Amino acid sequence: MLIEIKNLHASVNDIEIIKGLDLDVAPGEVHAIMGPNGSGKSTLAQALAGREDYVVTEGSVSYKGQNLLDMEPDSRARAGLFLSFQYPVEIPGVSNVYLLKAALNACRKEKGETEIDAVEFMRFIKDKAKLMELDEKFLSRGVNEGFSGGEKKRNEIFQMAVLEPDLAILDETDSGLDIDALKVVANGLNAQRDGQRSFLLITHYQRLLDYIEPDYVHVLADGRIIRSGGKELALELEENGYDNILAAAS
Amino acid sequence: MASKQPDVKDFVDRKYEHGFFTDIEADTLAPGLNEDVIRLISKIKGEPAFMLDWRLKAFSHWQTMQEPDWAKLERDAIDYQAISYYSAPRSSADAPKSLDEVDPKLLETYDKLGIPLHERARLAGVAVDAVFDSVSVATTFKEKLAEAGVLFCSFSEAVKDHPELIERYLGTVVPHRDNFFAALNSAVFTDGSFVYIPKGVRCPMELSTYFRINAANTGQFERTLIIADEGSYVSYLEGCTAPQRDENQLHAAVVELIAEKDAEIKYSTVQNWYPGDEEGRGGIYNFVTKRGDCRGDRSKISWTQVEAGSAITWKYPSCVLRGNDSVGEFYSVAVTNNLQQADTGTKMIHIGKNTRSTIISKGISAGRAQNAYRGLVKIFPTAENARNYSQCDSLLMGNQCGAHTFPYMEIKNPTAQVAHEATTSKIADDQLFYCRQRGLREEDAVNMIVNGFCKEVFRKLPMEFAVEAQALMNVSLEGAVG
Numbered sequence: 001m002l003i004e005i006k007n008l009h010a011s012v013n014d015i016e017i018i019k020g021l022d023l024d025v026a027p028g029e030v031h032a033i034m035g036p037n038g039s040g041k042s043t044l045a046q047a048l049a050g051r052e053d054y055v056v057t058e059g060s061v062s063y064k065g066q067n068l069l070d071m072e073p074d075s076r077a078r079a080g081l082f083l084s085f086q087y088p089v090e091i092p093g094v095s096n097v098y099l100l101k102a103a104l105n106a107c108r109k110e111k112g113e114t115e116i117d118a119v120e121f122m123r124f125i126k127d128k129a130k131l132m133e134l135d136e137k138f139l140s141r142g143v144n145e146g147f148s149g150g151e152k153k154r155n156e157i158f159q160m161a162v163l164e165p166d167l168a169i170l171d172e173t174d175s176g177l178d179i180d181a182l183k184v185v186a187n188g189l190n191a192q193r194d195g196q197r198s199f200l201l202i203t204h205y206q207r208l209l210d211y212i213e214p215d216y217v218h219v220l221a222d223g224r225i226i227r228s229g230g231k232e233l234a235l236e237l238e239e240n241g242y243d244n245i246l247a248a249a250s
Numbered sequence: 251m252a253s254k255q256p257d258v259k260d261f262v263d264r265k266y267e268h269g270f271f272t273d274i275e276a277d278t279l280a281p282g283l284n285e286d287v288i289r290l291i292s293k294i295k296g297e298p299a300f301m302l303d304w305r306l307k308a309f310s311h312w313q314t315m316q317e318p319d320w321a322k323l324e325r326d327a328i329d330y331q332a333i334s335y336y337s338a339p340r341s342s343a344d345a346p347k348s349l350d351e352v353d354p355k356l357l358e359t360y361d362k363l364g365i366p367l368h369e370r371a372r373l374a375g376v377a378v379d380a381v382f383d384s385v386s387v388a389t390t391f392k393e394k395l396a397e398a399g400v401l402f403c404s405f406s407e408a409v410k411d412h413p414e415l416i417e418r419y420l421g422t423v424v425p426h427r428d429n430f431f432a433a434l435n436s437a438v439f440t441d442g443s444f445v446y447i448p449k450g451v452r453c454p455m456e457l458s459t460y461f462r463i464n465a466a467n468t469g470q471f472e473r474t475l476i477i478a479d480e481g482s483y484v485s486y487l488e489g490c491t492a493p494q495r496d497e498n499q500l501h502a503a504v505v506e507l508i509a510e511k512d513a514e515i516k517y518s519t520v521q522n523w524y525p526g527d528e529e530g531r532g533g534i535y536n537f538v539t540k541r542g543d544c545r546g547d548r549s550k551i552s553w554t555q556v557e558a559g560s561a562i563t564w565k566y567p568s569c570v571l572r573g574n575d576s577v578g579e580f581y582s583v584a585v586t587n588n589l590q591q592a593d594t595g596t597k598m599i600h601i602g603k604n605t606r607s608t609i610i611s612k613g614i615s616a617g618r619a620q621n622a623y624r625g626l627v628k629i630f631p632t633a634e635n636a637r638n639y640s641q642c643d644s645l646l647m648g649n650q651c652g653a654h655t656f657p658y659m660e661i662k663n664p665t666a667q668v669a670h671e672a673t674t675s676k677i678a679d680d681q682l683f684y685c686r687q688r689g690l691r692e693e694d695a696v697n698m699i700v701n702g703f704c705k706e707v708f709r710k711l712p713m714e715f716a717v718e719a720q721a722l723m724n725v726s727l728e729g730a731v732g
Binding site: 091 | 691
C-alpha cells in the first residue's frame with residue numbers, strides 16, 4: 001500500500017469532522033471521494049497534508065511505511081504527497097517559476113539528487129506548461145497573482161506535473177471550472193497517470209469522473225465512508241442524488 | 251497532530267553574533283561638548299575659518315534646541331556630555347593583520363551574505379595596508395574617476411582641496427539649524443564623503459564608500475555632500491549588508507544631495523548597524539537627516555534604502571522638488587525585529603511646476619518591534635500639475651509587533667494629483683502552508699514570502715546590492731525552526 005488510513009478522527013476548532021475513516025490506496029490507483037457539503041472531504045485533504053489547524057485525535061496513517069502524522073507538512077511534500085488546493089493562495093512578488101524551482105530542488109535534495117539549474121529547469125517546465133495550456137507569461141508572474149479561478153486550478157495541476165508526486169490529492173479541482181477548462185485539467189491529470197502514481201480525487205460532482213476514470217469511488221458522509229464501489233457508484237450518485245444513498249446507509 | 255504550530259517567534263529570534271571591539275583608543279578627547287571641543291576638532295582637521303564659524307553657529311543654535319519627541323520611539327535619554335566627540339582614526343597597528351585573525355563567526359555571516367572575499371577583510375576591520383586587493387582596486391578606480399573629472403574623496407580632503415565647493419554648497423540643503431540632530435552633526439562632524447560630478451559627466455561607475463579607503467572611523471557623526479552639476483549622473487551606494495561594528499551608540503549623520511539642471515542622483519543605502527540584543531540592550535541610535543535638492547529643471551533624485559539594523563532608526567530621506575519637471579523617488583524597506591524601533595519615511599516637497607514624486611515603503615515587523623512610516627507630501631501653490639503616488643505596505647510577523655502609518659499631506663494647489671495606498675498584512679498561515687506543501691522548509695518559505703513583499707524596492711537597488719539585500723533579509727529572519 002502507498003497509504004493506509006485507519007480509524008482516522010480529525011477535528012477543527014475542537015469540532016470533530018472526520019469520525020473514523022478507513023482507506024487504503026495502492027500505487028497506481030485512482031480513488032474518488034465524493035460527498036455532500038460538510039461531509040469532511042476537504043478536512044480529510046488538509047489533515048493528510050498536515051495543516052496545523054486540522055488536529056488528528058485518533059487513528060493512524062501510514063505512508064510508504066512511515067507514520068505520516070509524525071511528519072512536518074514540508075516533509076510530507078518532499079516525500080511525494082501533493083495537495084492541489086481548492087483555493088490556491090496568492091503570493092505577491094514571488095514568481096511562479098521561482099517557487100516551483102525552489103520546491104523542485106527541495107524535493108531533489110531530499111532524494112540526494114543534484115539541484116537543477118535555471119536553464120535546465122526552464123526547459124523542463126516548458127512542455128509541462130504547454131500541456132496545461134498555460135501561457136509562458138504566467139510562469140513569471142507572482143504565484144496565482146491576478147489569476148482567474150480556472151488559471152489557478154490549471155496552475156495547481158501544472159505544479160503537480162513539475163513536482164511528479166507519488167500521491168496527488170485533488171481537493172475540488174473541478175469546482176469553478178467551465179467545461180473547456182475542465183477538459184484541460186482532466187487531460188493534464190490523465191497524462192500523469194502512469195500506473196505508479198496514485199490519486200485521491202475529492203469532488204462533489206460526478207462530472208470530473210466523466211474525464212478521469214476512477215478505480216474506486218467512496219461516498220463520504222458525516223466523517224465516515226458509508227459506501228465504496230467501482231466507477232458505476234458515481235453514476236448512481238449522479239442519478240439518485242446523495243439523499244437516497246445516505247438514507248439507504250442509515 | 252504531530253505537526254508543530256509554526257512559531258513565528260523562532261524565525262526572528264536570531265542572535266547578533268558579533269560583539270563590539272572595545273579597545274580603548276589613546277587619541278580620544280575626554281567626553282563632553284563645549285565650544286573648546288569644537289574649536290579643537292576644527293583645528294585638528296586644519297579647517298579654514300569659515301568651517302569653524304559654521305560649526306560654532308550650529309553649536310550655539312543647537313544649545314537652544316530640544317530633542318524632537320514626535321516620533322513613535324521609546325528610548326533612554328541621551329547624555330550628550332558623556333560622549334567623546336573626537337577620536338583619532340584607528341591606527342592599523344591594532345587591527346587584525348589578516349582574515350585569519352578575525353572571528354570565524356563573522357566570516358561565516360559574510361559567507362552567508364555572499365560578500366566577495368576582497369571585501370570581507372575591509373568589513374572585518376583588517377588593516378587596510380594589509381589588504382592589497384582592495385588598495386589596488388581602489389587605486390584603479392581613483393584613476394578612472396580622475397579621468398572623468400569626478401571628485402570623490404573624504405569630506406576632510408574636500409575641505410582642504412576644494413574649499414570653494416564646500417563653502418558654496420555645505421548646509422544649503424540641510425541648514426545648520428534644520429533640526430536637533432542635524433545641528434549637532436554640523437557642530438561636531440568629523441568626516442564623511444564628498445562627491446562632485448562635473449557638467450555633463452555620467453559617472454563611469456557606481457560610487458561606494460567602499461572605495462573611499464582613507465576615511466576611517468567616521469561612523470558616528472558622518473557628513474556626506476554630493477553635487478551633480480548640470481546634466482550629470484551619479485549612483486552612490488552607502489553602507490553594506492554585512493553587520494557593522496561601532497562602539498558609538500549615537501549616530502547622527504547628515505547627507506545633502508544637490509541636483510542641478512538635468513542632473514540625476516541615485517542614492518542607495520543598506521543599513522545594518524548593531525540592533526541590540528533580544529531585550530533591547532545596546533544597539534545603535536540612528537538619527538539621520540538626508541535631503542536632496544532638485545535645484546534645476548528636469549533634475550531627479552532617487553532614494554532607495556534597506557534599513558535592517560540599529561536599535562532606533564529615525565530618518566526621512568527627502569526631496570525638495572524646486573526645479574520645474576523635477577522628479578523625486580523614495581523606495582524603502584525597513585525591517586525591525588526584537589525590540590528594534592523604526593520611524594522612517596520621506597518628505598516630498600513640490601515647489602516647481604510639473605514635479606512628480608513616488609513613494610514606495612515596505613515595513614516588516616517581527617518580535618516586539620515597532621515600525622512606523624511617516625511621510626509628508628507638500629504641494630506648494632507654485633507647483634502646478636504636481637503629482638504624487640504613495641504606497642505604504644506593512645507586513646507583520648507574530649502578534650507582538652506593531653506597524654504604523656502616518657501619511658501627511660499639505661496640498662496648496664488645486665491642480666495637484668495625489669494618491670495614497672496603504673496595506674497591512676500578516677504573513678498569512680495559508681501562504682506559509684502553501685509553500686510548505688510544495689516542499690519548502692518553513693524558514694525558506696518565510697524568506698520567500700518576505701522577499702516577494704520587498705521585491706518592488708529591491709528592484710531599484712543596483713544589481714549586486716539587490717542580491718546582497720535579499721541575502722540580508724534571509725539572514726535577518728534566520729532562527730531555529732521546528
